[in-house]
């Protein structure tokens with residue numbers, strides 16, 4: 001194979017692109033990134049699908065994928081760890097960290113061409129694609145610390161205070177095979193192929209020591225107003241979802257409600273946070289037959305503008321007295337406490353029993369303490385929320401997301417010191 005025929009890595013391509021401009025780099029490599037639909041006015045760091053040259057480092061004081069802006073696509077995988085020793089578990093976390101750091105930087109996990117007689121060290125589907133703001137977030141589930149009374153990895157004593165299992169709630173329709181997990185990986189990117197690529201390669205390099213227990217894909221579309229400013233995304237019920245979310249740029253709120261910090265224990269979780277995932281099926285067919293009045297009363301907000309009842313604009317503070325007592329927002333709005341929501345819509349075909357769409361919200365939230373923030377909120381909603389008529393919670397999982405990774409370090413290393 002001649003030198004010019006050899007595929008180049010995403011890193012090489014972007015180095016070349018920086019030096020020469022994308023057109024020249026692409027001409028040289030023979031790769032095609034821009035379709036004929038794209039115009040000269042389109043930014044050279046973004047293609048017509050909005051897939052971007054953005055890079056979120058895997059290294060830093062906090063993990064990416066929490067306070068970084070939500071990308072358009074998510075693949076979330078929960079794993080059962082089959083490693084048999086603490087050392088094997090640490091090796092797995094090291095291997096994952098190395099691979100994750102490379103992929104987030106827009107590089108491939110390994111070489112495609114080392115040995116024709118062996119499987120390539122990278123699966124190849126990211127060649128020529130943009131880094132697309134890939135973030136990889138890793139969390140540890142309760143069973144990693146203690147499974148049925150067994151301390152498999154000598155970690156039982158290090159069980160984190162803020163990690164609580166969610167008790168059964170009225171109306172739950174949880175599927176055990178879609179719930180729980182020893183470790184989770186949340187991969188988000190502006191390109192669905194990059195998000196899948198990341199998880200697929202992390203699964204590949206963990207063969208023999210971890211097995212996927214369940215996996216969920218999700219998507220999110222962010223509208224832009226006429227000035228090109230991003231607006232609140234809408235969920236599959238057509239409502240703006242995220243209006244009253246925590247502003248991730250507000251470090252005071254992030255420290256108050258999301259990051260483990262100050263005198264919080266255990267010390268190994270400082271800079272981390274706790275993740276709750278609930279796969280919530282939305283009964284689309286029932287919803288679509290309900291009147292606009294009923295839909296708006298369910299949330300206590302106006303469908304088109306997103307404004308709370310009695311208010312004019314989306315971001316006007318809600319006045320609970322104007323909202324129906326059992327409306328979602330009235331019940332979820334609790335003075336003095338908050339959680340950070342970062343969920344994705346999903347569509348998983350149809351329910352084979354009923355023929356109805358299996359679509360909804362893969363709800364993800366991050367908080368400093370699950371028992372104090374999330375569980376009381378879910379209890380209120382499960383007991384009284386008008387939205388329950390249109391939803392079914394089909395899976396549930398909780399994870400402790402350790403702090404970010406230092407260069408040369410690995411994810412969760414503070415847990416082992």
Ligand SMILES: C=CC1=C(C)c2cc3[nH]c(cc4nc(cc5[nH]c(cc1n2)c(C)c5CCC(=O)O)C(CCC(=O)O)=C4C)c(C)c3C=C
Pocket residue numbers: 235237239240241242243244245278280281282299301318328329332333334339360361363374377378381391
């Ligand atoms: C336990 C926490 C929550 C679950 C589960 C949940 C499910 C859920 N939510 C929507 C749609 C909306 N939620 C909105 C606001 C909102 N929701 C929660 C928590 C849970 N939601 C909170 C804390 C809030 C903010 C309350 C406030 O302080 O005002 C809204 C309104 C717009 C917004 O602020 O985002 C919508 C719409 C769905 C469809 C859903 C389950 C499928």
Ligand SMILES: [Fe+2]
Pocket residue numbers: 328332
């Ligand atoms: Fe909500």
